[in-house]
Amino acid sequence: MKAFIYSTLVLVFLATGSINVHAQKITERYESGAKKYQGKIKKGRKTGKHEFWYESGQIQKEEKYDKRGILIQVKEWDEDGKLLKDFNPEKAVEKLRSKQFADMKWFLVRDGLSYYKTKGKQIYQPINGRKNMMLNYATYTMSGKEVDSSFRRKEPINVQLIGGPYIKGFLMALSYFEPGDSGFIRIPSELAYGRLGTTNVPANAVLVFQVSVISVN
Incomplete structure (x- = not known):
């Protein structure tokens, strides 16, 4: 199914009145409206937790990135919620x-x-x-x-x-x-x-x- 993408800029106003862009929050949804993906991009790099869901709402995959944008953990589940993978690619x-x-x-x-x-x-x-x-x-x-x-x-x-x-x-x-x-x-x-x-x-x-x-x- 086609996914719909939503992008939200997270902004912080400094004392000077200027704007400092901290991160871009991206959300994708199935046509049904169920959430498909959510994560943040900072300075062109993925950061923090990025989550993917089945249309049923069951978590499908979770990726974690450190502040350098390096992928440090990947977890995957099947549609019944059984953990299939827990892997640290950076360690490899x-x-x-x-x-x-x-x-x-x-x-x-x-x-x-x-x-x-x-x-x-x-x-x-x-x-x-x-x-x-x-x-x-x-x-x-x-x-x-x-x-x-x-x-x-x-x-x-x-x-x-x-x-x-x-x-x-x-x-x-x-x-x-x-x-x-x-x-x-x-x-x-x-x-x-x-x-x-x-x-x-x-x-x-x-x-x-x-x-x-x-x-x-």
Whole structure:
């Protein structure tokens, strides 16, 4: 049956009188009027709980997304309400990433810092004298867990290569990358967040950065 789609913008008025769009609530209904789907979109990404129903009103599927827009849980039921699936796709992806990281042929630079390029030539000595680098990146732990990603936000960053507010190992490794290069950087905890860690990074964690360099000056 044809589904009807309803879209509602959830708005918040700031003290200045401007409007900040928090999320777009989307609802689909069967021709009978019964709810078929409901979920929210924020900044072009799914967020929170997304639910699907049979026309009878029985829940059919539930998807949960974290604030990054990553699907972290899927549940499915049959028309009698029996649970058919309870799956965490992100955990499966993390396992694949972890294996990939372990299998990569890392090129050791110094002090446990290494890189692996998927595009671009291998550089044996750091390139000095550069000030800024525009790039996309994603940060992972060696277990494959994603910590942050400009790829996902579709927002490249401009990295200040000298004295920038970044972990030491990241800046050191970027000196082996040129415009157009893509690859991975493995940073020992001593050159990352060390014994303290952060809210999202465990203490003594080895980090892996995926980078794609756009420009350098």
